[in-house]
Amino acid sequence: MQIRYFLALSLLPQLVMANEADTTTVENTQCIIEPPVKPYVPLYDLSNPVDLERISIVSDSSEAQMGKQAKFNGNVSFSQGGRNVEADEAILDQEAEELAANGNLVFQDTLFTVTADSLVAKMRTNSAILLGAKYWLNGQQINGDASKLEITKDNNLLLSKTNFTTCPPQSPSWLLEADEIKIDSTEEWGEIWDAKLVVGGVPVMYIPYMTIPVSDKRKSGFLFPSFSTSTTNGVEVEVPYYWNIAPEYDLTFTPNYMSNRGLFTKTEFRYLGGEQQQGQLNFEFLADDDKLTNSPNRYLYHWEHSGAINKNWRVQASFTDVSDNNYFNDLSSDIQNTTDNQMTRIGEITYFEENWDIGARVQDIKVLGEETRPYQVMPEVTFNYRAPESWHGVDFKLNSEITNFSHQDSDYSTATRLHIEPSISYPIHGPAGSITSEVKLLQTNYWQDDNSGLADSKLEDSVSRTLPQVRVHGQINFERFTNYFNTNYRQTLAPQAQYLYVGYEDQSNIGIYDTANLQDDYNGLFRDRRFSGLDRIADANQFTLGLTTKLFDEHNKEVFKFSIGQILYLEDSRVALYDVNSSVDAFVQDNTSNSALAADIRTQLYSDWYFSGSIQYDAKESENKKTEVSIDYRPGENKLLQTSYRYVPDLLNTNTNESVDIKQTGLRAAWPINDGLYVIGNWYYDLNESRSVETYAGFQYESCCWAVRLSYHYRIKTNYVDEGEPVNDTRELFESGVYLNFVIKGLGGSGTLGVSDMLDDGLFNYRKPLYLKN
Structure with a gap:
């Protein structure tokens, strides 16, 4: 016989525990540990206050007075709101206002599930005690045991003689055993007393007191340390400390001891400026580098800020400075990689409207290891106006700027530049193709102060340059269904052509302030500029012809793409980056009747084999100007084999003003040995120098509750000469090191380990190993 009781008043306390689960989504659903019983589904609408107080009791038999x-x-089932108690036997004492239950006891709500030997709930004090408890957080990995689990009147949770883990209960790789754990439902943090960390059944650490997060709230405390050893820094031990100052401020302080150099400290302060602005401050410091003779203090300071003031105003700022040129080469900074040798300092504010915007910017670039310093932009004001389809489908645009160029060295020329660029264009688009006709007027004025002191300098105090530009670009789209190798495809063919005319004017009387050569590739064939910046606008009278064809399979997936094109010069351009007859020793681009033939290809060779490449x-002259190719084998997630090659002749070395050839080949691999163990490696070889430039090998094991990575790195170093550095301070051309990272998930670790970041670790990142910055 089943008997149901429905009471209007609550007879049970609010057995609500703190939200002790980290509310972030677990990416691998296989790691979610399910309790041994089905999730509890509330019987009533929990948004209704009356239903929240309603109690339902179901049992095979009952006796009531x-x-x-x-x-x-x-089969007793006692439900109230979002909570449910199931047991073999239950006694409801209304005089003592107490509920006792035992025998196959299960306590559930929307947050957690507990099995226990017995339960006693006291309604006067709003408390409950469960003995012999095992608990699981619903939809999470956290689970554990407790000899006694007590829910206090403040809805806090006290666990005695307890443990917890994020591993499966049947095979816990690690456990945190504690004499007592208190989980505060208000602060949503757990306090642990007299604990020890057990890994693989072996105690490895004793912790008299610690706190852990049980939700997504932040709390001060130590993060997991990391260990590494290298030929340059020796043994490194890094122990971060996180300080949760306020909801809108926090700070991470990381002392990093290096046996070869000393104590290196890193401090990061983050802040929120309202709902839409954020920023951070970084300070890094190493006093008296033991590896350098008479070393000065080495430091870095960095500030960045970005966000929206309101729906119209945007701000951005960034500033970084270091004590010496080799800072990033020698020390593991949190701001930039060892391959970065430029630090951009910028401050910008912009106001946006639907058809126009106005902005102001200051910029300074510090280049490490080079004597020549770039110009500073102090300041630049821009105004842009857009009027699409302003008259019978004609688009009108106006781009303008006024920029002041200053320099830290007094013997460099300075200038103020005003540029106004109105344009009208008439685009026609349709399924069969498109054609766009555009006319521009490029009006630029310079006011220059020539401080170079060169007798043959051609710079003029005032220069006005007016250049017309006409551009017509058209493309035709063809499509057909075809069959290759007994497979059906949809093939597209898109020939395109462009005519470009830019007027000529002698520009040798203008200095070079922000202009450089643009990198050549297939897409660059259809640009309307040969140089970045505005100090040189190359004259042009040329046609560009290009062709792109693609293949799509029956699932509309692109499996092949090939593009080829070339510029045909009707007249040779007479504008070079620098005047050929000037005293400036710099790279000058040669003029030819046509550009190099540029081609790009990307294709799925077969099944999981892919090929990509480009050539100029x-x-x-029958010369190869540039070649980049790679072959990938990608049969599945985190499975990769790649070989690559690149060749670039006559690349300018800005330190020596000499041209060098780059000829390198590389191998990269990532492969799972089993479900949790991966091996990742790469090797890049310089064919000109007959030496390896980088070797990386790493093993990573990851389970639901912990991860470990062991890696070896050997790479070439970019060493610069620092001012005042003793000559007898020799620097290694190559650096090698062994690195160990260990994360126990669920104990507030500083992050997770992944295969993707190992592929990006090093001088050559995956998917961009052939990237070349001229």
């Missing part, structure tokens, strides 16, 4: 006791036996070939 009004106002005193009610006994329930057999000078047919007139």
Whole structure:
């Protein structure tokens, strides 16, 4: 017989525990540990206050005495709101306002599930005690045991003689055993006393007191340390400390001891400026580098800020400075990589409207290891206006700027530049193709102060340059269904052509302030500029012809793409980056009747094999100007084999003003040995120098509850000469090191380990190993 009781008043306390689970989504659903019982589904609408107070009791049999006791036996189910108690036996004492239950006891709510030997709930004090408890956080990995689990009147949770883990209960790789754990439901943090960390059944650490997060709230405390050893820094031990100052401020302080150099400290302060602005401050410091003779203090300071003031105003700022040129080469900074040798300092504010925007910017670039310093932008004001389809489908645009160029060295020329660029264009688009006609007027004025002191300098105090530009670009789209190798495809063919005319004017009387050569590739064939910046605008009278064809399979997935094109010069351009007859020793681009033939290809060779490459070939001189190719085998997630090659001749070395050739080949691999163990490695070889430039090998094991990575790195170093550095301080050309990272998930670790970041670790990142910055 089943008997149901529905009471209007609550007879049970609010057995609500703190939200002790980290509310972030677990990416691997296989790691979610399910309790041994089905999730509890509330019987009533929890948004209704009356239903929240309603109690339902179901049992096979019952004995009740009004106002005193009610006994329930057999498959007892006691539900109230979002909570449910199931047991073999339950006694409801209305005089003592107490509920006792035992026998196959299960306590559940929307947050957690607990099995226990017995339960006693006291309604006067709003408390409950469960003995012999095992608990699981619903939808999470956290689970554990407790000899006694107590829910206090403040809805806090006290666990005695307890443990917890994020591993499966049947095979816990690690456990945190504690004499007592208190979980505060208000602060949503756990306090642990007299604990020890057990890994693989072996105690490895004793912790008299610690705190851990049980939700997504932040709290001060130590993060997991990391260990490494290298030929340059020796043994490194890094122990971060996190300080949760306020909801909108926090700070991470990381002392990093290096046996070869000393104590290196890193401090990061983060802040929120309202709902839409954020920023951070970094300070790094190493006093008296033991590896350098008479070393000065080495330091870095960095500030960045970005965000929106309101729906129209945007701000951005960034500033970084270091004590010496080799700072990033020698020390593991949190701000930039060892391959970065430029630090951009910028401050910008912009106001946006639908059809126009105005902005102001200051900029300074510090280049490490080079004597020549770039110009500073102090300041630049821009105004842009857009009027699409302003008259019969004609688009009108106006781009303008006024920029002041200053320099830290007094013997460099300075200038103020005003540039106004109105344009009108008439685009016609359709399924069969498109054609866009555009006319621009490029008006630039310079006011220059020539401080170079060169007798043959051609710089003029005032220069006005007016250049017309006409550009017509058209493309035709063809499509057909075809069959290759007994497979159906949809093939597209898109020939395109462009005519570009830019007027000529002698520009040798203008200095070089922010202009450089643009890198050549297939897409660059259709640019309307040969140089970045505005100090040189190359004259042009040329046609560009290009062709792109693609293949799509039956699932509309692109499996092949090939593009080829070339510029045909009707007249040779007479504008070079520098005047050929000037005293400036710099790279000058040669003029030819046509550009190099540029081609790009990307294709799925077969099944999981992919090929990509690009080439620039000078047919007139029969010379290879640039080649980049890679072959990938990607049969599945985190499975990769790649080989690559790149060749770039006559690349300018800005330190020596000499041209060098780059000829390198590389191998990269990532492969799972089993479900949790991966091996990752890469090797890049310089064919000109007949030496390895980088070798990386790493093993990573990751389970649901912990991860470990052991890696070896050997790479070439970019060493610069620092001012005042003793000559007898020799620097290694190559650096090698062994690195160990260990994360126990669920104990507030500083992050997770992944295969993707190992592929990006090093001088050559995956998917961009052939990237070349001229």
